[in-house]
Structure formats: structure tokens, C-alpha cells
Amino acid sequence: MVVVPGALAGPSDAGRGSAPPRALLIDRQPLFLAALGSLLASPPLNADVLVTTKSNEALEIAGTRDVDLVLCDVRAEPVAAAELPAMLAGRLPGLRVILLADQEDEPLLLNALQCGAAGFFTKDTPVAEFLEGVAAVVSGHFTVGRGLLRQVLAMMSGDAEVPPKTELKRLTTAELGILRMVGRAESVKKIAQQRGISQKTVRNHLASIYRKLAVRNRTEAMLWAARMGLAQPET
Template sequence: MSNLIRVLITDDHSIVREGLTLILETADDIVVVGEAADGAEALKLVAEQQPDVVLMDLRMPGMDGLTAIEHLQRDHPQVAVVILTTYNEDNLMLRGLRAGAKGFLLKDTPRTTLLETIQAAAKGESLLSADVMGRLMANMQAEKKLPTPLNNTPLTERELQTLRAVAAGNTNKGVAVHLGISERTVKAHLTSVYNKLGVDSRAAAIAVAAQQDLL
């Protein structure tokens, strides 16, 4: 039981919650510990159920997803948040990543991608589809103002290689195999990247790097 990934689903549409629950119940390593209809209910259930991953809709009545993510990042930073998004919510998606979400999913994503993304999020990783990555980069390039890293130290070539491999959807193990280095070294490179870009997650690092044309 200790190896099960505990998931909380937050969406204001009951049919979406029920559909996700049915899909997740088919996975041997995932258990749905609760469903919330808005951000406030999600925060209450997180405190009670201590999930590993929260699937978070952004547009909800009452407390919206962005506000809930900010609260979770402050009060429950160990909980990985994965944004549930639709094709017309790119700006909200980016704001959610900057608020602390670890990744994002389209609501019509295939079952395999849904399960793999949750499994990756539970391990502190992100799996980004080429489609979503393309939208992310396009939105970043459309913005005029670029964020400024917390320090002026540029990323090393190895750090860039690591970040690009992560942006391509590789797990830490996949990056290690691709670059011929250990997983521990991959984690060290990512930690350095986070510090230099002023972020604290893979998804946010990719977002900032895309905006700065590093990918």
C-alpha cells in the first residue's frame, strides 16, 4: 500500500472527475483519495488525505485553480500539482506553472499519457508531450517581457543538454542514458539549472528556458 500514488482530482465538472476516477482506478499503482469541485475543497482534502499528486483544473467557481496552487505551494510543497487544461487556456497554464505546478495535461489526453504523467509527477518529474511543449514555447515567444534569472551565470553546455533532454519528455533515467551520465549527475545538473533560472520545478525551468530561447 505504501507504494501507491495517492491522487486527488479537482474539477468543477462531475463528469470529468468521474471519468478520471474510472481511468485511474485501472492502474495498479494509483489510488484516488478524493474529488474536489473547487480550490477551497481541494485544500481541505489535501490536509485530510495527504495525496501525492493533485490534478487541478484552473477555471472553477469559488477558489480557482491558480489560487489553490499558490496555497499548496506554500502550505504543502511536497504535493505535486498537475494542471488540467484545455486548448484555450495557455496563458492560465503558464501562470499555473509559475505558481508552482509540476506539469500539465490536456483534458482529452490519452490514458497512457495521463498515467505516465501522474507517475512522473509523483517522482518529481514531468513528461511533456510534443504538442503541449509546442504550445508552451509558442506562448512564451509571444510574450514581450522575458524573466530575468536570479543570477547572471549562464547555463553550462551540459546543463543545457540536460534541460533539452528533459524538455523532450525524458525522465531522469532517460536523460542519463541519452547523455551517458548517472541519474545522480542528472539531478545535480537540474538543481543547478533551477538555481540559475530562479525556479523550483522541471516544468517551470522548461517554461523559462523556452522564453529565453535556450531550447
């Protein structure tokens, strides 16, 4: 799993303090809703769970209840899942949205990467990783399931327009090495450990990479690396 610290952090007074989060779940399948609700209501999250099978009903609930987190199937109807983050933000500033998808719906998650959601996971994500990701989102971070990210990057590297190679010449040797690791979904901590530098130095390199490549965040840098063929595992 990749966590981008504070990428979508909202107002400091968002949420309900130290109380367990209130989560609103949206999915077309009642059985999945029941299983997911039970998981989130149990430790370590102990969430107060609300459920609905319709995305328009979720908007109504968000208008009348204090909700901290929305977990929504990417095929939610009748309001498209990719439209929900912006619509919900107008009702509850600071509310976080996580989009979920079956494996065959990964392209829909790719198309929704810039919709304003704070987390993206496929439904086959390991439970421990998923719960860690949900907790990170509740804390104000941006998360992408590791398995999903690898497949999305592979798809992007084959289908997307390739950026000009002249862009690579702007990067130093160290920055290029770090970009390769970012493309493989390595965490800041792991990059620092493998390169023998501090996490602060890694973040400084990332800031320089973003500026030189004209990308806004780590997710866009990952996609850029994939399109350039830099995300391949080392042999």
C-alpha cells in the same frame, strides 16, 4: 512527459505509506469527473477517489479527510486553482496538486507554473503518459505533460522578453548543447544516451547551468531556452 525527480518532495512521512493514494478530483463537468475517477480507481493506481465540482468544497474535504493527491481543473471556482496548492499545503503538508486544462486553457497553466503544483497536464494527454505522470507526482516528483510543454515553450518563445545573449557566453559548449536538449523537453536519460555520458554527469551539467543562468529548476531552464530560441527541433 518531463519528470523532475524529487523537485517538490515533501516530508518523508507524508502520504499513507504503501496504501493506494486517496485522490480528490475537482472539475466543473460531472461527466469528466466520473471518467477521471474511474481511471484513477483502476489499476495501476487503484486510488481511493473523492470528487467535487467546487474548489471551496475541496478545501473543506481536505480539512476533514486524509488526501494524498488533488487533481484540479485550472478553471476551478470559486477558489482559483492557482491558489489551491498553497492553501492545501497549510492543511495537509506533503499533499500533491496536479492542474488540468483543456487545450484552449494552456495559457492559464503557463501562468500557474510557479503556484506550487506538482503536475501540469492538458486533458488530451495520452492515458498511459497521464497515469505515469500521476504516479510520479504521488512519489514526490514534478511532472509536465510533454505535449503541453512543447506548446507552452513555443508560446513563451514568441511572447516573453528575451534574456540577454551575453548569458549564453557563460555556458560551456557541453552545457549549451544540454540546455538545447532541455529546451526540447528531453529527459535526463535521453540526454545521457545521446551525448554518451552518465546521467550523473548530465545532472552535474544541469546544476552548473542553473547556477550560471540564475534559474531555480529545470522548468525555468526550459522556459529560458525557449525564450532564447534554443528549443527548436534539430534539422
